[in-house]
Amino acid sequence: MKRFFKILLWTLLSIILLLCILLAGFIYKIKNGFPVSFETEAPSIHFPANQKAVLLFSKSTGFRHAESIEAGKTVFEDLAKKNNWFLYSTEEGGVFNPEQLAKFDAVVFNNSTGRVLNDAQQEALEKYVEQGGSxxxxxxxGDDSHHWDWYEKNLLGSKFSHHALHPNVQEADVVLHAVPDSLLSASxxxxxxxxxxxYVFFENPRAKGFNILYTIDGEKINPSGNLLWMTDKNFGMGKDHPVAxxxxxxxxxxxxxxxxxxxxxxKQEPFAKMLENAIKWESGKLKK
Ligand SMILES: [Zn+2]
Structure with missing residues (x-):
């Protein structure tokens, strides 16, 4: 009998250890993604004259929002047709070089997670934006898997903390705010x-000088994450909870x-319209 309990105890301990290893691997995968490989060869792209060029980048090495990424590609294809944009859609980082980036009016990270670019490619994107790109x-x-200070500071203005998990998707009223650039809120x-x-961030991007286009009421959702100490943490994103x-x-x-x-x-028209406006605004040529 004693032997039986010993075997049972060891079996239980082994199962717990195995579960811990699997959980640690899962968390690591979400935070960092693996394996990480970088594409360094510049693709051959023919840029048509007189068309706005949009780079849709959907590479992920962290959590992959597969369904949303594919739906996003379809919507951007439709927007490109409607607006006569040249859309270059890729999951490879080779296009992130100064010469080719300079030909794009806007670069879109379509649920791109994890470390997706090498140092030189990240630097090329930083310079592209600082010199007039978008x-x-x-x-x-916007999650915390990118490990890229410039990106966090300039695109997000704040660090991602967690997302709601009880449940992870919840209904909310998305509320428009008046912004200095009315082209962005048009229609x-x-x-x-x-x-x-x-998503909950550690600081409200409004406090970091960002213009807030849409918010939800963070007090009307349950923002709790999965970890014990992550309950009811709004980090300044309570009632005024920016989402754009x-x-x-x-x-x-x-x-x-x-x-x-x-x-x-x-499938939400306002979402697609907001991104359409963002692309048009980014290059300052809203056509009505
Ligand atoms: Zn998500």
Whole structure:
């Protein structure tokens, strides 16, 4: 009998250890992604004359929002057709070189997570924005898996803490705010209902000088994360909980929205319209 309990104890301990290893691996995968490989060869791209060029980048080495990424590609293809944009969609980082980046009017990180660019490619994007380019980030592009200070400071203005988990997607009223750049809010509804995985950041980007386009009421959702100490932590994103914000960075512009966890967001007209406005605003040529 004694032997039986010994075997039982060791079996239980082994199972617990195995579960801990799997959990640690899962958390590591979400935070860092692996394996990480960088594409360094510049692709061959023919840029048509007289067309605005948009780079849609969907590489992920962290959590992959597969459904949303694919839905996003389809919506951007439709927007490109409608607006006569040249859309270059890729999951490879080779295009992030100074010569080719300079030909794009906007770069979009479509739920791009993890370390996706090498040092030289990151630097090329930083210079591109500071010298007049523009960067748009969608949902997962704002999580903490990128490990890139410039990106966090200039696109997000704050560090990602966690997302709600009880449950992870919750319905909220998305409320429009008056912003200095009215081109960004053109034809957008003042409020719309949407169910998404709401992100909580350690600081409110409003306090960091970003212009806030849309907020939700963070007191009407349960923002608790999965970890014991992550309950009811709003970090200054309570009632005023921004979900879309922007600012000038150097001579360029950055725009981020935490909306877009799954394909549902892409079926919401205001979401697609907001991104369409952001692209048009980014290059300062809104055509009505
Ligand atoms: Zn998500």
């Amino acid at each position: 960067l748009i980030g969608i949902h997962g592009s 957008l509804p003042s409020t719309w209902k949407h169910t998404d995985e709401w 914000w922007y600012r000038a960075t150097g001579k360029g512009r950055t725009f981020y929205t935490s909306i877009g966890h799954d394909a549902l967001a892409w």
